[in-house]
Amino acid sequence: MYVAVKGGERAIDNAHAWLAEERRGDTSVAELSIDQIREQLSLAVNRVMAEGSLYDPDLAALAIKQSRGDLIEAVFLMRAYRTTLPRFGYSVAMETADMACDRRISATFKDAPGGQVLGPTFDYTHRLLDFKLAADGEVPEAATATPREEPTPHITTFLKGEDIIQDEPQSGEVPRDLTREPLSYPAGRALRLQALARGDEGFTLGLAYSTQRGYGRNHAFVGELRIGKVAVEMEIPELGFAIEIGEVELTECETVNQFQGSKTEPPQFTRGYGLIFGQSERKAISMALVDRALRWEELGEDNVGAVAQDEEFVLSHADNIQATGFLEHIKLPHYVDFQAELELVRKLRAEAEANLAASEQVQEAAE
Amino acid sequence: MTTEVAQDERKAWMSLLAKSQPKRLAELWRAYDADPDFTWLRPPEIGGVMLRGRMGGTGAPFNMGEMTVTRCALSLDNGAVGHGYVQGRDKAHAEIAAKVDALMQGAQADALEASVLAPLRDEQNAARSERAAKAAATKVEFFTLARGED
Numbered sequence: 001m002y003v004a005v006k007g008g009e010r011a012i013d014n015a016h017a018w019l020a021e022e023r024r025g026d027t028s029v030a031e032l033s034i035d036q037i038r039e040q041l042s043l044a045v046n047r048v049m050a051e052g053s054l055y056d057p058d059l060a061a062l063a064i065k066q067s068r069g070d071l072i073e074a075v076f077l078m079r080a081y082r083t084t085l086p087r088f089g090y091s092v093a094m095e096t097a098d099m100a101c102d103r104r105i106s107a108t109f110k111d112a113p114g115g116q117v118l119g120p121t122f123d124y125t126h127r128l129l130d131f132k133l134a135a136d137g138e139v140p141e142a143a144t145a146t147p148r149e150e151p152t153p154h155i156t157t158f159l160k161g162e163d164i165i166q167d168e169p170q171s172g173e174v175p176r177d178l179t180r181e182p183l184s185y186p187a188g189r190a191l192r193l194q195a196l197a198r199g200d201e202g203f204t205l206g207l208a209y210s211t212q213r214g215y216g217r218n219h220a221f222v223g224e225l226r227i228g229k230v231a232v233e234m235e236i237p238e239l240g241f242a243i244e245i246g247e248v249e250l251t252e253c254e255t256v257n258q259f260q261g262s263k264t265e266p267p268q269f270t271r272g273y274g275l276i277f278g279q280s281e282r283k284a285i286s287m288a289l290v291d292r293a294l295r296w297e298e299l300g301e302d303n304v305g306a307v308a309q310d311e312e313f314v315l316s317h318a319d320n321i322q323a324t325g326f327l328e329h330i331k332l333p334h335y336v337d338f339q340a341e342l343e344l345v346r347k348l349r350a351e352a353e354a355n356l357a358a359s360e361q362v363q364e365a366a367e
Numbered sequence: 368m369t370t371e372v373a374q375d376e377r378k379a380w381m382s383l384l385a386k387s388q389p390k391r392l393a394e395l396w397r398a399y400d401a402d403p404d405f406t407w408l409r410p411p412e413i414g415g416v417m418l419r420g421r422m423g424g425t426g427a428p429f430n431m432g433e434m435t436v437t438r439c440a441l442s443l444d445n446g447a448v449g450h451g452y453v454q455g456r457d458k459a460h461a462e463i464a465a466k467v468d469a470l471m472q473g474a475q476a477d478a479l480e481a482s483v484l485a486p487l488r489d490e491q492n493a494a495r496s497e498r499a500a501k502a503a504a505t506k507v508e509f510f511t512l513a514r515g516e517d
Binding site: 049050053054055056058059082085086087088089090091092093094095096097100101102103110111115116117118119120142143144145146147148149154156167168169170171173175176177178179189190191193194197198229231232234236238239241242243244245246247248250252254271273275277 | 377378381382386412414417418421424426428429430431435438454455456495496497501502504506507
């Protein structure tokens with residue numbers, strides 16, 4: 001029998017009103033604007049866009065404000081909004097080689113054409129709290145130098161000349177889209193990259209770290225890390241040609257991994273790839289390491305049973321909205337389920353007690 | 368040949384309009400002060416476009432995530448059709464882009480180019496150069512330390 005219970009409407013309304021008040025906080029402190037969040041908490045905005053899988057800085061800033069800074073809740077809001085949007089189409093594959101780079105570094109080639117450009121990085125800061133930021137200090141203007149006009153080539157193109165790094169497979173095939181069909185396995189690299197690009201940063205970081213610590217080791221160098229703006233082009237059916245419909249900031253990481261060779265491939269370098277919305281290099285590097293670990297089969301490597309090599313494990317647990325949805329639902333009322341469990345445990349206990357009493361009687365009689 | 372050139376030009380101004388700041392475009396459009404009569408062919412609608420990346424930056428495509436886009440289409444009384452496809456969720460932005468697109472196909476092209484498109488282009492280029500100049504200032508200059516061995 002299913003017993004429906006109704007109630008709590010007033011409690012819920014009042015809880016939501018209190019939530020709104022708590023979100024605002026002390027009203028003697030100025031309220032945050034969406035513009036302030038977008039401009040001054042831009043890396044949080046980037047993360048919400050990346051995991052929300054929707055590039056729109058204003059929306060992400062609103063989501064952060066609404067969620068009181070709970071970024072997974074903000075990602076949830078973005079995902080929910082995303083589902084209301086009609087799909088206009090698919091972009092032409094973006095050319096990251098044409099990126100206007102704010103940052104571009106390589107851990108493998110010191111003298112790569114285009115150079116090592118640090119950009120606005122936390123690297124080399126002392127990680128000491130800066131109390132000047134607590135007072136409102138003026139920011140000195142950043143230095144400038146003669147800007148580079150030509151596009152910055154990918155560093156792996158220099159290895160390609162020697163044929164010592166594996167070429168990325170080309171394909172005219174339309175890539176599968178996990179927003180249009182449920183995930184099924186084997187997923188293939190295109191779906192894996194899509195799932196990783198929107199996957200939880202912490203989960204991806206943990207898996208990537210596990211490969212570094214030896215669970216499916218594939219020693220990775222950061223061949224290149226670049227951050228900057230890339231134009232988005234789309235074919236417009238009513239025009240019959242492609243136009244640029246916008247511009248997005250991306251972080252791209254390409255790892256270069258040693259590869260001993262296999263039955264089918266000569267010893268050479270192989271690659272892992274990460275591409276993320278916004279400035280998110282921790283996530284981009286993590287994605288590249290996990291991508292490389294998941295490529296064991298196509299490269300003819302051994303599956304050593306590491307979690308980062310298990311496509312189904314990685315892809316089914318990378319999405320923080322799926323994860324938190326299932327996890328958090330257990331706090332919602334399960335009164336009827338629990339009532340049944342309670343009845344069962346009481347009955348089992350009664351039976352166990354009865355059995356114990358019966359065996360004691362038998363023992364007494366025997367004595 | 369001429370149609371190809373015309374197509375390239377149209378592609379260039381539509382791309383410029385798509386990437387413009389809605390506020391700035393609206394300012395320039397107001398200053399141009401020649402709002403035409405028009406009929407909607409498709410009123411502005413907000414939607415998403417799935418962006419594709421390439422494996423390893425150069426390989427086969429994959430779907431990486433969506434972006435918000437607003438689009439509309441309209442026709443002027445002289446029959447010219449304008450399309451607006453712009454980044455973000457600003458319907459007025461798409462509407463102005465479509466009007467400029469329609470007018471650029473007619474006699475007002477030179478005037479619009481001078482008072483709306485050229486300033487937009489210059490400002491976008493200046494913003495891009497400014498970032499590139501800051502990036503250039505963070506380029507590492509390596510030097511070798513003297514090691515004391517001759």
